[in-house]
Amino acid sequence: MRSDPVVQVRDLVKRYGEKTAVDGLDLEASPGVTAVLGPNGAGKTTTVESCEGYRRPDSGTVRVLGLDPVREAAALRPRIGVMLQSGGVYSGARADEMLRHVAKLHAHPLDVDALIERLGLGGCGRTTYRRLSGGQQQRLALAMAVVGRPELVFLDEPTAGLDPQARRATWDLVRDLRADGVSVILTTHYMDEAEQLADDVAIIDAGRVIAQGTPEELCRGGAENTLRFTGRPALDVGSLLKALPADSTAVELTPGVYRVTGKVDPQLLATVTSWCAQHGVMPDRISVERHTLEDVFLELTGRELRS
Amino acid sequence: MTTAGTYAPRPGAAPLPRMIAAQAVLETKMLLRNGEQLLLTVVIPTLLLVLFGSVDIVDTGEGKAVDFLAPGVLALAVMSTAFTGQAIATGFERRYGVLKRLAVSPLPRWGLMTAKTLSVLVTEALQVALLTVIAFAMGWSPHGNPFAVVLLLVLGTAAFSGLGLLMAGTLKAEATLAAANLVFLLLLVGGGVVVPLDKFPDAAQNALGLLPIAALSDGLRDVLQHGAGTPWADLGILAVWAVLGLGAAARFFRWE
Numbered sequence: 062m063r064s065d066p067v068v069q070v071r072d073l074v075k076r077y078g079e080k081t082a083v084d085g086l087d088l089e090a091s092p093g094v095t096a097v098l099g100p101n102g103a104g105k106t107t108t109v110e111s112c113e114g115y116r117r118p119d120s121g122t123v124r125v126l127g128l129d130p131v132r133e134a135a136a137l138r139p140r141i142g143v144m145l146q147s148g149g150v151y152s153g154a155r156a157d158e159m160l161r162h163v164a165k166l167h168a169h170p171l172d173v174d175a176l177i178e179r180l181g182l183g184g185c186g187r188t189t190y191r192r193l194s195g196g197q198q199q200r201l202a203l204a205m206a207v208v209g210r211p212e213l214v215f216l217d218e219p220t221a222g223l224d225p226q227a228r229r230a231t232w233d234l235v236r237d238l239r240a241d242g243v244s245v246i247l248t249t250h251y252m253d254e255a256e257q258l259a260d261d262v263a264i265i266d267a268g269r270v271i272a273q274g275t276p277e278e279l280c281r282g283g284a285e286n287t288l289r290f291t292g293r294p295a296l297d298v299g300s301l302l303k304a305l306p307a308d309s310t311a312v313e314l315t316p317g318v319y320r321v322t323g324k325v326d327p328q329l330l331a332t333v334t335s336w337c338a339q340h341g342v343m344p345d346r347i348s349v350e351r352h353t354l355e356d357v358f359l360e361l362t363g364r365e366l367r368s
Numbered sequence: 369m370t371t372a373g374t375y376a377p378r379p380g381a382a383p384l385p386r387m388i389a390a391q392a393v394l395e396t397k398m399l400l401r402n403g404e405q406l407l408l409t410v411v412i413p414t415l416l417l418v419l420f421g422s423v424d425i426v427d428t429g430e431g432k433a434v435d436f437l438a439p440g441v442l443a444l445a446v447m448s449t450a451f452t453g454q455a456i457a458t459g460f461e462r463r464y465g466v467l468k469r470l471a472v473s474p475l476p477r478w479g480l481m482t483a484k485t486l487s488v489l490v491t492e493a494l495q496v497a498l499l500t501v502i503a504f505a506m507g508w509s510p511h512g513n514p515f516a517v518v519l520l521l522v523l524g525t526a527a528f529s530g531l532g533l534l535m536a537g538t539l540k541a542e543a544t545l546a547a548a549n550l551v552f553l554l555l556l557v558g559g560g561v562v563v564p565l566d567k568f569p570d571a572a573q574n575a576l577g578l579l580p581i582a583a584l585s586d587g588l589r590d591v592l593q594h595g596a597g598t599p600w601a602d603l604g605i606l607a608v609w610a611v612l613g614l615g616a617a618a619r620f621f622r623w624e
Contacts (some may be wrong), residue, residue: 139381148465165390168380241375
């Protein structure tokens, strides 16, 4: 049961007039945290809104917790929590008033006061929504998404424009949700957010998923990772190479500057430093360059993620 | 601090009557908290009743002015809440994603519309109570069958709600704001609320008589001022507007 996908999207196509927003997209999300990563206009929001039941697919199928989000909306809605990219609150409502209202629509809501405390919304007092800061509005939207104790939460750009502290608070809550068995689908164009939070990352570009996997898998794929260090010139690179795993390379780039490529992991780092120790070499300025999701995206599309 | 298991899933919708009641309470609170809405629904009808009832500005025909004015102002109260107020509030709820967010909550759409209707009816009950008290203080002596009055108010509410929701669900929020206020003003002047329709030329009178506000104020006046029986013609006009308005709103309303 646990391994049943929470979201299953097959060959989804969604057009708005002439423009094709999603173009044959496949996505499968397992329980846990899945990040949908991509630049603005890639089709992230359309994909998520198709899962939430807002968009009727032009073709393809969408299943969320095994249900069709359009035809079986009534059965699905109580089981999911939704944070929209913006808005969603009466402009004249106070933060606690709106959160209490959403709680009343659910059978077993969270303790509203504890949630207000947890997300630092206690200071909003009698301020109405339209006068809250952007960060407060976003935290309220997040609270509204989780207050009904859903099985699955959709967060659309949950930390866009937040200051670092509020961002960390949001990340902590996502981690707690995951630890308590709540699945999370979040869209983001922040690499570090996906790397920090996600068990699984789907990279979207031009309406399709162009890569999916754990952050580790994605970063390992494509070009190799590298390790550099500086030492005496003309070290015996051949002897170093013998100590390394079979698919590695080692070269002296310029006199005294060495580069090792391959699967850069703690074991490889230990092998290189112990080889240096055996040969009386002090590996100066040793550095590891692992691929980030940013590099992966650049390699896959030839473009920067945040353009 | 959060203990493990705080967020463990335990999904479920609240019982439907509780959801609808909570929604109706919130909608009513939002309306009563909004200054512009109160101006429209409370201040303007009250001022018109007091001002035109005590100063002889418009010739209201035979009898006490308040007997002519009270039914018109009751019709205006219904229009201000069911049409103008509801159109503006719903237009901005649509604009700010409130309708979109509620659409993925456990509350079904028809439940939301039921709650909106309840909120309109509660507001109207408060308006009618206030205006009735003021009118009695001014020496109002109403006649007629209370059942016919309630029937007129309910059909009028249905007609104006349909038109208000149609506007809110198809136009931009700013356009709804402007148009709803303009229509309110035009119907206030041309709908027999404080100015008798017979002050207008014959041709205009026939056309104006078909407006929902004219049918409602005329029907209320027939019953309350003249003690007439059930005003079927006016009820018929309101029923047609209700069917057209609610039908078009159901067909064309866009939630985002």
